[in-house]
Structure formats: C-alpha cells, structure tokens
Amino acid sequence: MEPTNTEAPEYFHRVVDCQWACPAHTPVPEYIRMIAEGRHADAYMVNWKSNVFPGVLGRTCDRPCEPACRRGRVEAEPVAICRLKRVAADNKGDVSARMPGPAAQKNGYRVACVGAGPASLTVARDLAPLGYEVVVYDGDHRAGGMIRSQIPRFRLPESVIDEEVGWITALGPEMRLGQQVDSLKALLDMDYDAIFVGTGAPRGRDLNVPGREEARANIHIGIDWLSSVSFGHIEKIGRRVIVLGGGNTAMDCCRTSRRLGGADVKVIVRSGFDEMKASPWEKEDAMHEGIPILNFLAPKAFTHENGRLTGVVFEAMGWQTDAGGRRKLLPTGEPDQHFECDDVLVAIGQENAFPWIERDIGLDFDEWGMPVVDPVTFQSTNPKVFFGGDAAFGPKNIIWAVAHGHEAAVSIDRWRRGQDVRLRPPPGVTLVSQKMGIHEWSYENDISNDERRKVPLLETKKALADVKAEVELGFDRPLSLAEAHRCLNCDVQTVFAAPLCIECDACMDVCPTDCITFTANGAEEDLRSRLKAPAENLEQPLYVSGALKTGRVMVKDEDVCLHCGLCAERCPTGAWDMQKFLLEMTHAGGGAQCQAR
Secondary structure, three states, X not given: OOOOXXXXXXXXXXXXXXXXXXXXXXXXHHHHHHHHOOOHHHHHHHHHHHHOOHHHHHHHOOOOHHHHOHHHHOOOOOOOHHHHXXXXXXXXXOOHHHOOOOOOOOOOOEEEEEOOOHHHHHHHHHHHHHOOEEEEEEOOOOOOOHHHHOOOOOOOOHHHHHHHHHHHHOOOOEEEEOOOOOOHHHHHXXXXXXXXXXXXXXEEOOOOOOOOOOOHHHEEEHHHHHHHHHOOOOOOOOOEEEEEOOOHHHHHHHHHHHHOOOOEEEEEOOOOOOOOOOOHHHHHHHHHOOOOEEXXXXXXXXXXXXXXXXXXXXXXXXXXXXXXXXXXXXXXXXXXXXXXXXXXXXXXXXXXXXXXXXOOOOOOEOOOOOEOEOOOOOEEOOOOEEEOOHHHHOOOOHHHHHHHHHHHHHHHHHHXXXXXXXXXXXXXXEEEEOEEEOOEEOOOOOOOOOOOOOOOEOOHHHHHOOOOOOOEOOOOHHHHHHHHOOOOOOOEEXXXXXXXXXXXXXXXXXXXOOXXXXXXXXXXXXXXXXXXXXXXXXXXXXXXOOOOOOOOXXXXXXXXXXXXXXXXXXXXXOOEEEEEEEEEOOOOOOOOOOEEO
C-alpha cells in the first residue's frame, strides 16, 4: 500500500466517526469537550454554526452519530451525543450578542424559499448575512414547518422552536407566512434570481381497504392529525385507539393519543419489531408509557356499524423465502384477528405532493413523481430551482434537511455569481499537537469503562396528564459532566513521523487494542489479514507509513484505535504525537478555492 496521505482532510475526518456520520458534519468531540469545561455557550455556537437548531435537534435528532461512536466499541452504549447537544442549548445563557445580525448592505440578489421548515430556514440563515434578499413563503402562520406541526410538544416545547427560528428571522428574511404558493410558474415569473423548494413530504399515505369510506369519520391520517393537535384544533380522541405503522410518526401518534384520552392504545405493524423504521428509543418511550406494539399483522378491513368505526380486521404475516431465494413478508394462512377500536390513526408513510409545480417549466420528474435533483448541488433541471429536505429525496430527519439547506445555499450563491455549482468550498482544517509535557496532554485520555447515563424522565402519571409537558427532563450539570467524560476524543489523532521511528515496537506492545503492527508492506487485502488483530471493517482505513529503516511499515487499524495516547507516551523518540483535528464545513460565501465533490 502507498503511504497514507494524512494531509487530505477526508482521511482524519473519516476517523472522527461521529462527525463523519453526521450529515451536517458537526464537530462533535469539540463541543463535548466544551461542555465538560462548562463552556456551554461556546458549545452551543459550535452547534449553531453547523446544525442550526441545537435545542431542537438535542431533543429530536435521529442520531446517526451515535451508532458510529467509538465508545460503542468499548462497551454496549455510545456517548449520549444528542442529549449533550441539548445540555449546551439548555445551559447556554444569553447568546444574542454572539448571533449575527442583518447584512449591512444588500447584494442585489433575491431568493424565494418555498416552505418555512428546517431546509428553507437553513438556506435563509446562510444567505441573508451575505446580503441576499430572502423571501420565505409558507401556508402556515408560524415558521418551523414539520418541526412545529408534526413533533409533539411533550418532545419539543414551543419555546425552543420559537427561540431557534427567531435567531434566523432576526437576520432579516421577509417572512410571508400564511401565503401558500400555488404555482411555481408564477413564482418563476417574479423577479427572483433563484428559488429553493423546501416543502417537505406533506402528504400522509392513506390505506384503501374495505370499510375505509364508511368509517372515515374516525380514521385519521397521522401527520395531519398531529398537526391539528399541535395547532390546537384537536384536543381529544376515543378511548380505544389503534395506530397503524411502525415509524417515528406512529410513535408520536400513539403517545399523543394517550395524552388526549386514549386509555387503550395499540400500535399494530405489518413487519417484525426489529424491522420497524422507528428509532429504538422511540419504541422504548412508547412501551414505557404502557403502549403495546403488535407485530406481523396487516390491516385487511375496517369494520363499522351505522357509519361508526367498530374495529380493524388483520391478516397474520410472516417472513417466507420465495422461489428466487428472496425474503418476503407474506400471509401465513392463520385466522384473521379483529381488534375493536373507536379511532384509527394511519401512519404508514409520507409522500411528496407537487400539484403546484407545473410540468412545462423545464423541471423534470422521475417515475415516482419526484423532481430530478442533483445530489451534490441540489439543483433541478430548471437551473433556477433548487430542492432540499424531504422535498428533494423523500422523508428523512431534520439534520438531513439542514445539511441539504447548507449545500443548496452554497449552490445558489455560486450560481448567482456565475461560478460552477459543482465545485464546493473545501472545509477549514486544523491539526494541532496536544503535548504539554513528556506524558501530559491537554485533553483527558482515560478509556475506563463507564456506563451511559440515563436521561431523567417526568413521572409517567404527570406526563400523560398534559400533552405539552416535556417528558425528558434533560441532564443536570453533574450528569452532563459524567456523560461528557465518556467521549474518547476521537478527533485527537495519532500522528506518526516515520523518520523518527527506531522500530523498538514499544507502541505495539503498549497498545490496549492491538491496533498497531510493524510488518512487511503488501496489498490492502493481504495487509488486513496479517495485522496483530485482523482489520475486518473495510469502512475504516488503514494508516500506513512509508518504508522504515528495516523496510517494514507501520500499519494502524483506525477502526479499533481508541486515541488513548499510550503509543505516544511510550515512544522514546517522539515518532508518535497526539494532534487535535478540527474540521469545519465551509458554508455559502466561504472558501477562496473550491474543489469538485
């Protein structure tokens, strides 16, 4: 193998697994260290620059960073990264003086954002300070999109939404709320230089089985029902409720139902428990509140009497292998089951709805009715129109919408400047030694086992009595400090200087995970099999040095390295050093030079 090019930003970025997994590439270990030092305002601003909604995401993020966390390789549970983000938000104090204000001078460009959800608000956040005149349209009278309409208040208080949406509206975008856009062609005919579509996936899928029409008064589409609850239009539901679906929306529906009078609430899912799309913690929260989840049952018909819903008939399902060896969910032939109920909430998925986008404006759609969007630039086939969030590629989480908004803002800025939109501004990168003495580092490198702290919850009886009472109470200072110290500082990199190495193998001997090997070079597949501990995770790179004096090379498996620094402490020549790697994504208006992605 060729020596590893550690000067390429992507190399050490991949090693910071949590940041690499985050769609917005938030520098996670950096802000966790700040929390450990009591610098909550600094930690909040690191998050705000990257993910825009720290308080919102600290309560609702789908946490792609946590399965990637290296702490999960030492013990069962990763660091509670998401809930530490909330700690920064809850303890930041007044940061208004640190927030940017409206641009002192406009640059002459006008951008329309359709929808006031997280993707559009991110575009406005990035472009308004550059002098763009940003106009945000939304049919609702309050900004926030699905953050405000579909996430229950017991998970996300309205005050948090108001504050973080407020930081963006304070930048000066014109908020045309209560104004639904009914024609993209009409918008294109106005004097906008670019249009961003961030309308989400606003249509819940229906279930057309026998009895649907006759019992429609008590069968509700999940996301529409949640919106009605959020805006105060619905305040009660029947005593017996069935929720159909296995995603996070279904979990929100069942938990909301318990708070609005549903004493007997069931979630019934076509698939198995492990195949449900809901996050594991969302399922746990529902079951904690006494809501059973029944699996392998597919709705077959709604029963009704005199126009009133009486229940749902279900067909038993099971995994079977077809003639081609493919695993499929098929009926088992067991007797149907009937469950009585007063109301049904249908939460079986969401779809995009673009009836307001004409088909003769140079904007192509694919066979599924989705706009054809470039996954790098977020530009459609009409070069003035950009998409992001659920409107671009279908339903995902808020953090994905934020990431899309950042990239779309970069593209819009480059498009209006007559620059190639496929060239992206490179990230800002620093790599600084953490050495303070022979065996002293400026970061904590303890790797002892330490169980994940549980977030305290409001007493169940009180939680179920109030649809707006926040269930998770958040970490207090002692708990947040203890949880922050579980971080293994995977952004503090082991950096190897081959000319200083005397091949004493001391680093290899002291390594607690056997991730360092001195051996003859070879092809990657061959090297991975010959290491002290075979490197089986192909997603993580090998750190390979140049040829040493004996002709051998140093090979380190980045997958199992814990960044403990013992190799650097043991090395007699200083060939190993611990250097903090900080990568910050460059947003619209930044980056003197750009690179293809």
